[in-house]
Amino acid sequence: MVRVRAVAGAVLAGALAVGAIAGPSYSAPAVGSAPPASASVTQDQDLADQIGGLPGVSSVTEATAPAGYRFFRITFTQPVDHRRPELGTFEQRLTLLHKDVSRPMVMYTSGYYVSQSPSRSEPTRIVDGNQLSMEYRFFDPSRPSDPDWPRELTIWQAASDQHRVIQSFKRLYRAHWLTTGGSKGGMTATYHRRFFPGDVDGTVPYVAPNDVVNDKDAxxxxxxxxxxxxxxxxxxxxxxxxxxxxxxxxxxxxxxxxxxxxxxxxxxxxxxxxxxxxxxxxxxxxxxxxxxxxxxxxxxxxxxxxxxxxxxxxxxxxxxxxxxxxxxxxxxxxxxxxxxxxxxxxxxxxxxxxxxxxxxxxxxxxxxxxRPIRFDKRAMRDVDHWVRTRATHMLYVYGGNDPWGAERFDCGKARVVRRQCSVHVVAGGTHGSTIAQLPAAERDEVTAQILGWAGLSATDPAVKQVRRAGKPEFDPALDRPAVSSRWRS
Structure with a gap:
């Protein structure tokens, strides 16, 4: 029998705990609300010191970044269980690609590990903004020392991680916020919005599977x-x-x-x-x-x-x-x-x-x-219903030939335009499909919507650049494709 170990060698808990599990119908914890203006850090501090002074930040290390940016590797202290904070904490890895505190912030998650090199997602390029990237809980080393898997590795717990990070960094980055991610990262971005819909101004999930009924496949x-x-x-x-x-x-x-x-x-x-x-x-x-x-x-x-x-x-x-x-x-x-x-x-x-x-x-x-693992039938049905009926400011991108898009999110029919929820498919596209690959008119419409969510006016340099070139400027030093695994969602 294989020993359940992290890559770094920490032994994981073996037995499944018996008891209540975090399901999609549970209410959110009192993790915190948007900070008042008086909570901001002083602007005469160096940026690294300002970041280090944010609630939850336990370490900040600056690394090499391309010209015009600063790049930081950060650890953030999270409760092992957001409902039972007395059970202890673990350290979660983040990275920050900083451009300017006055620019929009895009929070990115792959749903897996976080890259330790600077990079920009497509929405970050579109809004010419900052990017805060987060490692998913339980991916080593962002893992509790003695985890209770069914209680602590749930979509709600991960959404609560993201919520706490956003609320903390909003003390420094006060412009508009967007979230994004590809594949499992797109799923993660969707789940966060389901539980904390008011955290950000818009969300752009890419190629996000939506397996509503586990035993009924398309x-x-x-x-x-x-x-x-x-x-x-x-x-x-x-x-x-x-x-x-x-x-x-x-x-x-x-x-x-x-x-x-x-x-x-x-x-x-x-x-x-x-x-x-x-x-x-x-x-x-x-x-x-x-x-x-x-x-x-x-x-x-x-x-x-x-x-x-x-x-x-x-x-x-x-x-x-x-x-x-x-x-x-x-x-x-x-x-x-x-x-x-x-x-x-x-x-x-x-x-x-x-x-x-x-x-x-x-x-x-x-x-x-x-094992055995008891499947929670409620979780995906709840999220799917929320996207179809209540999701606002959500923009999904899929590839027409990508099998993961066989079961995709659907914004439903009720007041979709008013809710600004939409789904866009790249004809013949793969799991790496992007907004830039959409037909020109559709691409321009989608880009304008994202710029609007980011609070950018027609005079903003990012808006002018996108209008002039038809798509955001590509920087090969920052915009390499970020695929977490060759053969995973």
């Missing part, structure tokens, strides 16, 4: 029709080749790679099962990240086994579901099995070559010490 129907039929057939042929006639070769190659890199398979039980899970995931992940032009690079029947192996390394490595990787992303897999939901594996075209059907499921990626 993913497989989407995958059966996405893209070109010849490309779908070629992908399936590669999968069947790996799991069928050439399985022994690929399994041996996987074991060799594992031996050379210290890889283990205790969670899934064997290299064979883990390899099969990776192959099942290959089809979904290809469409998640690859434009249709990549169909030309799918190995054909004349490719050697080594060439097929090399191709899988760029889509889903056949060693991808090793213990070391599963443990690194354990908080995500636990939440997927607990509240977020998980999609049905696309196994229809693989009948006859599967030895472990149904293995591609979040509960199987969690160490035995944390």
């Amino acid at each position: 993913y497989n129907d989407f995958l059966a029709k996405v893209g070109d039929p010849a490309c779908r057939a070629a992908l399936t042929a590669v999968q069947r080749r790996i799991l069928g006639p050439d399985r022994a070769w690929f399994l041996e190659r996987t074991r060799q790679d594992a031996a050379a890199n210290g890889i283990t398979w205790d969670i899934l039980g064997s290299a064979d099962r883990a390899m099969e899970v990776a192959v099942v995931d290959t089809y979904f992940t290809f469409w998640q990240y690859s434009p249709e032009s990549e169909c030309a690079n799918v190995p054909g029947p004349d490719a050697t086994d080594e060439q097929v192996w090399d191709w899988t390394q760029g889509v889903v490595p056949l060693t991808g579901y090793m213990d070391q990787d599963l443990l690194s992303y354990l908080p995500y897999y636990y939440q997927a099995a607990y509240q977020l939901g998980w999609y049905e594996p696309y196994e229809r075209p693989l009948r006859g070559v599967l030895r472990y059907p149904g293995s591609f499921a979040a509960p199987n990626f969690v160490p035995e010490d944390l």
Whole structure:
């Protein structure tokens, strides 16, 4: 049995606690309200000292930043349980890309780890603002020492983390605030607004899955029709080749790679099962990240086994579901099995070559010490209902070929224009779809809405720049794509 350990070696709690769990219908705690003007820090202090004086900030370290910015790595003290603060605290990692306190603030979360290098999300570029980025709770090292998983790793607890950070930093950054994130980060941004709708002026979630009913999926129907039929057939042929006639070769190659890199398979039980899970995931992940032009690079029947192996390394490595990787992303897999939901594996075209059907499921990626996990059916239904009926100032972006968009958020029909809630789809787009890829008229309309939420007037330099160029200025030093994982939401 695998030991449940953080990457840094801290032992996690093994047994699930019995008792009430944080569900979506619970009310928010008294975490704090917007600070009065008298609570602001003095402007004659250095910025680092000002940040260090904010409530909850426990450390501030300045690092190298591109010209025109300052960049800080920050730790922030959070309650382990926002309902029971007496249980202790943990340190959560943040980063701050500072431009000017008078500029809008964009709060970004990937829903996973926080990058320790400066970068800008697309909304940050659009408003020419500051960016505060937050690591999701339970991702090492932002993890309590003895966590109670079902009580403390909930969407409400994470939203409360974000709320506390926002309320603290509003003492210094008093202009308009936006939130954003991609994929799980887009989900995180949505959940925060559901529980704390008044914290910010607008939210831009990208490619955010919305698995409302966990056992009723649209993913497989989407995958059966996405893209070109010849490309779908070629992908399936590669999968069947790996799991069928050439399985022994690929399994041996996987074991060799594992031996050379210290890889283990205790969670899934064997290299064979883990390899099969990776192959099942290959089809979904290809469409998640690859434009249709990549169909030309799918190995054909004349490719050697080594060439097929090399191709899988760029889509889903056949060693991808090793213990070391599963443990690194354990908080995500636990939440997927607990509240977020998980999609049905696309196994229809693989009948006859599967030895472990149904293995591609979040509960199987969690160490035995944390099972069984009782799924909370209320959480996603509650958030979905809120977005459809009450969400305001929400702007969703999806890719037309991205399987995660098969179950997307929907603003509903009631007073959508008045609520300023909208969904935008990039035709043929992937999991990396952006506002800049929308048709020009739609892109301009969306950009204008974000600028309005940020409180920017027509005379603001950011507004002028966007109008002049049609899209915000791209800086290669700051605007690299931020993908938390090649084959995860």
